[in-house]
Amino acid sequence: MKEKLQEIKEQAMKRILEADNLDKLNDVRIAFLGKKGELTAVLKSMKNVDPKERPMVGQMVNEARESIEKFLDDTKKKLENKAREIQMEREVIDVTLPARKNPVGHRHPNAIAQEEVERIFIGMGYEVIEGPEIEYDEYNFEKLNIPANHPAKDEQDTFYITKDILLRTQTSPVQARVMEQGKLPIRMISPGRVFRSDEVDATHSPSFHQIEGLVIDKNITFADLKGTLGEFARQLFGEGTKTKFRPHHFPFTEPSAEVDVSCFKCGGKGCRFCKGSGWIEILGCGMVHPHVLEMCGIDPEEYTGFAFGVGLERIALLKYEIDDMRLLYENDYRFLKQF
Numbered sequence: 001m002k003e004k005l006q007e008i009k010e011q012a013m014k015r016i017l018e019a020d021n022l023d024k025l026n027d028v029r030i031a032f033l034g035k036k037g038e039l040t041a042v043l044k045s046m047k048n049v050d051p052k053e054r055p056m057v058g059q060m061v062n063e064a065r066e067s068i069e070k071f072l073d074d075t076k077k078k079l080e081n082k083a084r085e086i087q088m089e090r091e092v093i094d095v096t097l098p099a100r101k102n103p104v105g106h107r108h109p110n111a112i113a114q115e116e117v118e119r120i121f122i123g124m125g126y127e128v129i130e131g132p133e134i135e136y137d138e139y140n141f142e143k144l145n146i147p148a149n150h151p152a153k154d155e156q157d158t159f160y161i162t163k164d165i166l167l168r169t170q171t172s173p174v175q176a177r178v179m180e181q182g183k184l185p186i187r188m189i190s191p192g193r194v195f196r197s198d199e200v201d202a203t204h205s206p207s208f209h210q211i212e213g214l215v216i217d218k219n220i221t222f223a224d225l226k227g228t229l230g231e232f233a234r235q236l237f238g239e240g241t242k243t244k245f246r247p248h249h250f251p252f253t254e255p256s257a258e259v260d261v262s263c264f265k266c267g268g269k270g271c272r273f274c275k276g277s278g279w280i281e282i283l284g285c286g287m288v289h290p291h292v293l294e295m296c297g298i299d300p301e302e303y304t305g306f307a308f309g310v311g312l313e314r315i316a317l318l319k320y321e322i323d324d325m326r327l328l329y330e331n332d333y334r335f336l337k338q339f
């Protein structure tokens with residue numbers, strides 16, 4: 001019995017020494033001290049021992065158990081310390097490393113251009129008023145003198161939601177909405193998103209932005225329109241910028257014009273930028289059609305006014321010399337961070 005105990009004890013010590021992690025150590029504990037462990041088996045066989053020797057054998061078993069337990073506990077502490085050290089080493093923080101920079105976002109070229117245009121018109125006493133992107137056919141077309149059978153309706157490939165509701169194809173419906181409110185005089189611009197079912201390419205997108213302008217008051221003439229847009233062009237593209245008004249047609253203005261600015265790259269001599277012509281087209285405008293005034297509840301005998309519509313992307317592309325509109329929508333940080 002004594003030898004058997006000695007042997008169990010040596011076996012246990014050996015396996016404790018071999019255990020190199022806490023799981024293995026626990027296995028050893030179970031193998032010797034667990035319910036079905038080797039030392040437990042010895043304890044259970046005590047009933048076979050001669051009663052006279054039982055106290056002595058019992059003491060030996062207890063001693064063996066105590067020394068195995070103590071060795072297990074000591075080893076457990078050592079292994080736990082080791083595990084903690086390894087963890088500490090892994091989680092070490094090198095405070096001398098340079099701090100990581102978080103890239104800071106900033107305004108999109110469209111947003112910068114819009115703010116620039118708003119700043120110029122606010123400086124001339126205009127209000128900024130926004131209108132809905134989902135619009136009635138009535139405001140997008142009818143009240144702007146574009147009746148159901150008008151060819152201009154086909155020109156602006158419209159996304160319809162129902163027969164009467166659509167995604168606005170232009171910011172011009174905001175004109176009708178503001179005029180209808182009847183607070184005169186009016187001096188407003190209206191920036192916003194518009195939609196047309198166009199294929200995507202370098203100069204087209206199914207969703208882009210316009211800025212609408214509208215002035216209604218007594219005695220407003222084409223001279224006011226020319227003066228205002230001339231000043232706008234000079235503030236946007238530089239002091240020396242000239243403007244040219246070419247006759248054009250829009251259903252909601254009469255007379256109508258398209259406005260070109262002298263090329264701010266070559267000063268009008270002709271270059272790659274203006275395709276050799278010296279001029280760059282930037283917007284459409286005209287005197288608000290008397291019929292439109294009437295439909296929106298304003299007496300054309302008493303009031304006149306002018307309107308204009310600028311493509312925001314066009315301004316952004318020109319100002320920042322970007323040659324593909326798609327870049328404005330891809331939101332590639334490497335592109336955006338240049339502005």
Ligand code: DAH
Nearest residue numbers: 170172284285286307308309
């Ligand atoms: N709405 C026109 C378009 O989408 C732009 C425009 C032209 C607006 C002349 C106007 C204007 O207010 O007077 O092409």
